[in-house]
Structures are given as structure tokens and as C-alpha cells.
Amino acid sequence: MNATSSLLPDTTHTQVLGACPHDCPDTCSMLTTVAGGIAIKVQGNPAHPHTDGALCTKVSRYTERTYHPERILHPLKRVGPKGAGQFERVSWDSALQDIAARLSTIARRSPDAAQAILPYSYAGTMGLVQGESMSARFFHKLGASLLDRTICAAAGGEGLTHTLGGKVGMRVEFFAESRLIIIWGSNSIASNLHFWRYAQVAKRNGARLVCIDPRRSETADKCHEHIALLPGTDGALALALMHELITHDWLDHDYLARHTLGWDLLRERALQWPPERAAQVCGISPEQISALARDYGACVASHEPAAIRMNYGMQRVHGGGNAARLIASLPALIGAWRHRAGGVLLSSSGLFPVNRAAMQRPDLLGSRAPRTINMSTIGDDLLRPSSLEFGPAIEALIVYNSNPVAIAPESARVVRGFERDDLFTVVLEHFQTDTADYADYILPATTQLEHWDVHSSYGHTDVLLNRAAIAPLGEAKPNTQVFRELARLMGYTDACFAEDDQALCRRAYGDAVNFDELLDKGFATLALAQAPFAHGNFPTPSGKCEFFSARLAARGLDGLPDYVPNHEAFSSSPLYPLAMISPPARNFLNSTFVNVKSLRDIEGEPLLEMHAADAAARGIQSGEIVRVFNQRGAYRCKLEISKRARPGVVNGLGVWWRKLGLDGTNVNQVTSQKLTDLGRGPTFYDCLVEVEKDAL
């Protein structure tokens, strides 16, 4: 380049290969167009088969989010009361020195005193580097409390592990060849769009699509059949399907004999569930159950592949773990696993050979064994005093990649916890979220366009690379860099704290993935069998599909899956007669994007969908503001009388920022901190409420 041309504005457009960082099964390969150091556009990578050139509406606005005028671009220190959101600008040096000093003071008090410090994080970015790498190393070295990351998928994940052996299943691309697709607890069009594209191919080729969901979702609209069961009754439905498969002998006896464990026991249990019994529990007709069993069972004689796309929507209830076990058992009954287009997919994340120990270094704990705090009960745990059983009260909280004040259940308790004056809170964020309002320090984090990362996926089987497309905005730093600098200030000299982000990207998979291919193409497909369980080989202790789990029995639990009713069973409370589920609003990603105006404008206001009969009984009309309440609290939103709601169930679409909602609250004001049967997960969709016209 000569001297003259370097003075001209840089008008060259380059395209940088990246990955969508969001908590979504699709993990898209993304192309960012950069001109003059500014990212001007993001688009789906046409060369990546699963992304197929298309991003969802939300992520297409990623540049609007990145250059948002309210991005936090320098460290902030609280100057007003907690929650008031008043901050002043400070330097990185003074913020980090103060934070390191506060953490050291706590940790120095006794050998296990650092347990009073809790990291709180989830999947704001799914990146293996900016997610949990340097941060985990830091907290392990410190000896902080460990965090049980249960907020999303714990019940289903554990159910799957005790049945199939791990978070494993069908490969998503083969759904295109299925003849029957059961979409179970998934609003695929909203939250798994790139799977839906494969299902569409199958549909065009004559496949039948059935959707099992209490809500008549956008996806249910486009399926041949919709089974609108009551929330949390999926286990009863699965048992009745088994009943029908058994009594009509629509079974693959050879597969059952060779590749399953505990069939006689499960058979006996399923025979107690004729369709009439399940229909009563599920609030649907026995005929719907028999017809679905007939379609599913027909695949035995026809040798056609039947596939189930289960998703996490069905496991946010008390019996979510058992329901996932029952549904994951179904393919073995009909031998669906023999086909590459048959079986079940809940999550593919267990197929990725991630080098977690090398990334997170649990060995830095040495002989210390800190307690584990469950992120789903953060409200209660922040309010717990020191005790022998609990250990020290939580004194310091470092939040990154998560917005607990908005997304954790039973907000009133969560807010009271965050309000504690004796709690020291640091939040690494892009924006001043509901959680950041309670911080003592807010530290500005880079977005996916500004840092390197490497990704696995829970909906497909490709590894993705994300290159930084632009320089960090303002004074923002990657999460990794913040923890590197804190480590230095705490005096940690281990070599692992000096590793840079690109080295971490390489370390994530070591030799298991060709890094040059990743650098070059942006993605690399794992070498996996097409029909992994055609001949058994499940990654369970027995190598079989475990209907009976000796591991669960050894824990004193039922070794066989069963129907476990909701904590807040439908109609069990005369005061709160409506079951509320709170699945995501399509244009938000959990609470991310709620502050992006163009997307919030599409969603309008927080919405409650209600069936016309339930609205008439309460004398309330579409468009009116209503109060949704129970013993835990109340929130206000706009009522929509809608065919998307079945009688007795209301859909409170989530997850709004509290401060952008109608009265500084959101759906989690009414959800509970009760946990699931397996996995200690949250029960967001196991929640009774009443609704009335707002008096204000």
C-alpha cells in the first residue's frame, strides 16, 4: 500500500466468518460484512448446510444490537441505591483493583471462605471460550462456590442420559427423510428454525407432522395434527402410546430383545395406561392418542422411519425428567433407530469431544471441594444466612452471560436477594439489564463480532469458529480478558492464565477437530455414524437403551420412568385455577434482544394469550390490561383472546426485561423455585395463576 492510498477512506468490504453465539439449537454459521472497520451486515453462511444462508429475524439485527446507543462501553460503578440504575464512569484499573481486593478479603478469611463468592453464568454466549474457560479457571483457582447450570435443560438432559446414555440422538439433517415427525414440546419455527427447514422437506415428500404442545404455536399451525395436552402430562401420553403399541403388537421384538434393558418391567407399567386413562390426565381425547399410536406403530410393518424432535419445552415441569425418559424410550419399541431418519433428538451436545477439563481446569481446585449452588434457586440461596448445612452466606456474586433478575424463577425473591446491601455484585454485560441495575460494578463485555470463539451445537453436529470481525467498541473487553486481568491482580501466576483467546479456541477440541479446516471454512462436521444406534451401542453402562436404570435405582429413585404429576397440578387450587406456561416470544432470545427497538416493536407489549371461554368467565376482553397473579406475586400484561391458548391454560410470553414491561415486572414474578424430578431443574411451566382485569 502506498502513502496516498492509506490516507483514503477504506471502502473495501471484507466478509468475516463467524458463528451465532446464542442459546439456540441451530448454532448458525454467520458472515459479517465489514467496511472501514465497521460491521455493516450479518447474514447466514450459504456454504454451511444447516444454516443454508438464512439467519433468524433476531440475529439479522445483530449489528443494531452491537452498535446500540445504550451499549455499555466503559466500566461503571454504582452511585445510587441498588436497583436504581445510577452509575458513574470509572477506569478499568480502579474497577478491577477494587474487585480483586474485595474478593481477596473474603477468600483470605479461612481456607474455604472463598465459597462465599459465587459465579453466576449461563449461555448468553454459547462459545466455549467466552462461555466457561478463563472464568472457570479463575473461580477454580479462587475456590469459589461451584454453580449447577440447571436453568434450561437439566431435567431433560438427565432423563436422556439415564435412557440413551447421554445428550445424543439422531442427526438433524436426516429428519428430511423421515415419514412421520412428532414435534414434542418444541415451537420449532420460533426456536429451532433450521430443523424446521428439514421437516419441511420431509413434509413436501409426504411425511406426516404431529405437534404435541399445550399451545397452538406457529409450528402447531403448520403440522397435520396438533395434540394440545395439558402442561406436564407428556409422561402419561407416552405411557398410553406404549400401551397401544403393546396391545396391537406394533413392536420390533428383535430390537427390544437385543438392544434394550428392562422391557418386561416397562411393559407392565405401560399396560396400566389405556388411552382413556391418559386422555383424562392430558385433557385430550382417547382417539387422538390411539390415532398417534397407530401412525407411529405402522412404521414397524412398513419399515419406514419415524422420528421425534423433542425439545426442552416439555421438561420445565415437575415430571420433566421422567417424561423425557419415557419419550426417549419410544423409538426402541418400534425399532426406529434402525434407520438414520428414525429415533429421537433432544440434544446433540454430548456428541462433541470438547476438552472441558483443559479449558476449565478443575484441577486448580487442588484438594478443595467447594459446595455447589443451584442457579435455579438463586432467589432463595441469596437470602440464606450462613449455616452448617448451607455453608457461608453468599457475599459476592460475579454475573456474566446471564440476566438472572429477569430470567430466574420467583423474581420477588431474586430481587430481594440482589437488593441486599451486604452483597457485592459484579456484572459483565453488553447492556444495563435488570441484573446490571443491582451491580456494584458493571464491566463492558465484547459481543460476538468483537472476539474470537469456538462453538459446539445442541441441534446439529458441526463445530463452528467465530473470528473477531471488528475491534472491541469503546473500552469493552472479552470475558476471558477480564478474568485474565483479575487473576493477575490476585497474584495467580499459573501459566494457564496467560493463554490467549486464539490458543483457547485451538485447545477446545485439541486434535479431535482439524483447526485449519475451521479457520478456512468456519465449520467442521464431526465424523459420526449415520444411524448411531441401529445395532444398539448406546453410551449407557449396559450399552442398551435403558428403560430400567440401575443408576437411578441405586440413588433410591424409581429405576423405571413413570408419569409424575405437576407440583401445581391443573385445577388443584381453587384460588389459582389456570395453568400458565411462559414460552419465549419469537423475536426475543430469552431476555436478550428485548432492548432492541425494532424487535420489541414487533412484539408490542408483554402478552397473555387466553382461550375465549376463560376470558368470558372473567369478563375480560382482548387488548385490556390484566393482572396475572398467585401466592408468589403479580405482573401486568396485555390480554389477547387467542386460539393459541387451550381452555384452562394461559400462555404468558417471555422473557421481557422487567423495566421494559408494564410495571417493572415480568412472567417470572409468578413462577416458582420448585425443582424437577431429575436434574434439579426449574419448573417454569408448572405454575398455577389467576387472571383479572387490572384495577389501575
Ligand SMILES: Nc1nc2c(c(=O)[nH]1)N[C@H]1C(S)=C(S)[C@@H](COP(=O)(O)OP(=O)(O)OC[C@H]3O[C@@H](n4cnc5c(=O)[nH]c(N)nc54)[C@H](O)[C@@H]3O)O[C@H]1N2
Ligand atoms: N425465538 C427464540 N428462540 C429460542 C429461544 C427464545 O427465547 N426465542 N430460546 C432458546 C433456548 S434457551 C431454548 S432452551 C430453546 C427453547 O426452545 P424449546 O426447547 O422448543 O422450548 P420452549 O420454547 O420452552 O417450548 C417449546 C414449546 O413447548 C411447549 N410446552 C410448554 N409446556 C409444555 C408441556 O408440558 N408439554 C409439551 N409437550 N409442550 C410444552 C410450549 O408451548 C412451546 O411451544 O430455544 C432456543 N431458541
Ligand SMILES: Nc1nc2c(c(=O)[nH]1)N[C@H]1C(S)=C(S)[C@@H](COP(=O)(O)OP(=O)(O)OC[C@H]3O[C@@H](n4cnc5c(=O)[nH]c(N)nc54)[C@H](O)[C@@H]3O)O[C@H]1N2
Ligand atoms: N418464565 C420463563 N423463564 C425462563 C425461560 C422460560 O421459558 N420462561 N427460559 C429459561 C431458559 S430455557 C434459559 S436458557 C434461561 C436463559 O437465561 P440467560 O442465560 O440469563 O439468558 P438471557 O436472558 O439471554 O441473558 C443472557 C445475557 O448475557 C449477555 N451476554 C451475551 N453475550 C455475552 C458475552 O459475551 N459476555 C457477557 N459478559 N455477557 C454476554 C446478554 O447481553 C444477556 O443479557 O432463561 C430461563 N428463564
Ligand SMILES: [Mo]
Ligand atoms: Mo434454554
